[in-house]
Amino acid sequence: MHGHLPISLLHDGDRTMQRFTHLLAALERSRRPADVVRAVQTYANAVHDEELAAARTLLTQGMRKRIVPTTDLRAWTCDASGLQEHWIDRCLADVGNISETCALLIPAPLQHDPPSVTSVLAMCTAKRISSDERMVWVQQAWQCMHADERRVFNQILTGTFRPLIDAEVFDLAFDDMPLPVPLRTALPLPSDLASLGSIHDHVVEWLVEGSRVEVVMAAGRVMMWSSDHTIVHRDEITAHLRASMPSTTDMILDAMIVERNGGAQLIVLDLLRYDGVDQRGFPYTDRRHLLRTIPGIRCVEELECEAWSDLADHLAHARDHGHGGVVVKQREAWYDDEGALYAQHVAPYTLTAVLTYVQFLSEYRTPAPLLQCTFSVWKGAELVPLCKIDDTLRDDHAIDIAAWARKNIVDRFGPIRQVEAVRVFEIGCTQVAHAPRKKSTLQLRNAHVIAERADVRLDQISTIDSILRQL
């Protein structure tokens, strides 16, 4: 242990590194725009503007420049902890990264008085500093911080602090742009259609296939959000909306981006906010009526139905019109009404496949983990990957699979984890196409998990041949 050095040049008394660490923890827990905005606002209320600007730089751009080589970080950690260097390697094996390992090995602070983020960035960009001066500064700073703050500090110094959010999302905390609201999802259409009531109380529309987006227009700006709360940048669409609507428009749309003939088109499904007023509590007929009065947008096509039996006819022709099926909406329902929206895909294909690979898509966790699962089927005596699914797995099931997968890793390939081939799932898809370049020779469209099938044994799952026979 070395002596306790004066630390006056470091601390700002406001514990801003601690506040920044708390902000990071909040962002790790949830990336929902509303949660991000709340966390950024809490942070902004507690710190100076300069500190806020430093946080914005780090969060939106990250810190890629290595100020301190890891060899120095290791040596200084040994010095501060009194441990021999092999302990760093031993602990690194459990912790996974050197910034955090070193942060955890330093003894608890004598006095908790962390440096400001501004001063950390200033030290990183300062010229004319000898490595000895830097060492003294780093070791002093370590002695005034908790482990989680030291981890963030070390990440900044070693250039491994990754950007966490878009600048546009960060800035939402400081303007009047409305935040996206949760988009509802459709239930599968019941086989007994009469149980829904009269066809005349319902609107039937095409099921549009594409990427679901939420379009927010306000203050002359247009922002598009994906259903997993990331910003979607499609300039041709936003430019078109801006050009065709007055700058005073204050509106939120539930829509689908459809790729057609090399271009992207926006098909609007519903209206969530209009003229600054939340529309979700009004009946669908009113929302739809209002939608048709708005110039410059294209709405989903409504289908004529006199009886439930007409639905089958439309379904049979959906593909000819380039759609994936039909959607049934209750006329008088609110947007969020449970059981007011049903969808039926065109004769879906089903098969059973076993989970073989898992990839955790995001280093930082959102409330539901971003998982990508690879499912495999038999090709002769070999299991070959058939499809990757991530969209439909974002629910409690995904959490269960994530927890299970982490305990049953067989092998690792970069970010991909091979798991024990024991969990069998029923997979649905809207189309099966030949794909000679893929090992499975097949390409599934809109593949999704229907259910886990614990009753199906591994030797009973689909084979490439059995899938081809279905076509």
Place this chain on the structure above:
Amino acid sequence: MRAPLLQLTEAGLYCPRGDFFIDPLKTVPRAVITHGHSDHARPGMGAYLCHNDSIPILQHRFRGRGIFDGLQYSERRVVNGITLSLHPAGHILGSAQVRLEADGEVWVVSGDYKRQPDPLAPAFEPQQCNVFITESTFGLPIYQWPDVDDVMQEMHAWWRGNIERDMISMVQAYPLGKAQRLLFLLDRSIGPIYLHASVADMYMALRASGIDLPDAEILTAATPPSLLRSALVITPGMTDAERLGSSAMAMASGWMAVRAQRQRSPSGVGFVLSDHVDWPDLHRTIDETQAETVYVTHGYEDDVVRYLHEQGRDARPLAHLAIARR
């Protein structure tokens, strides 16, 4: 040379001269139990000797089956010429170190222990001994517990944030020990505290046996989610998350000190709260026992032994006691 006071057998730690086992793994006639956790206290033994406060725990866990004999801390019992006594381990209610003395030689088995204060477990009392058998659940230098007040501040901020976001807070914790400790530590001015059925089960049993525990609501299938708006639920797992609707989950455990472990946990959110010793306290404790020989078990045996060797100590993994018969 005399045989060692304790040997490691298939059924666990055995004292040949006293003819009893400590925390046995298999059915044996006489068992001395350090504390009521299921990896230390198993059903089916001929007779149990433990601290008085552990008896209601064992009786509840074994549904009353068993012959139980209790000791106070420091009370001495002579068994076939071996003087046995129990001393506070600070781990959970009733947890004890087992001290054995014969012919001037003293062995101490730590069981699970911690040095942080616990409202239900008297503070750990280091025992001078010749041989110390220590746990090592968190026996790596990365495990250094933050201040409990800081951790609770974080947990409270998380709880308040969840209320703002209209989410029920669910904290995953062991039903015995951690759950009761949380009951004392949580700030009730924030919202009501609910116990999941399997946590409530142990809570009621302890209360019935006269242990003074803070009030808490019991979560049942009939509890309407609307009552839980600002609540924090202590739960052993994720079982109720779906039924209750929008909820935020977190785990309270020493493992949560490492970020990768936090992310690997079912909820991804964690608070560092442990009922085991951390690395600095482990070595402080070993120093305080002044033991000539240290046996290490229950966790990072090899790492702790290696470090003790670097410090010039005589240390071995507990497994060596099985072949140490001379």
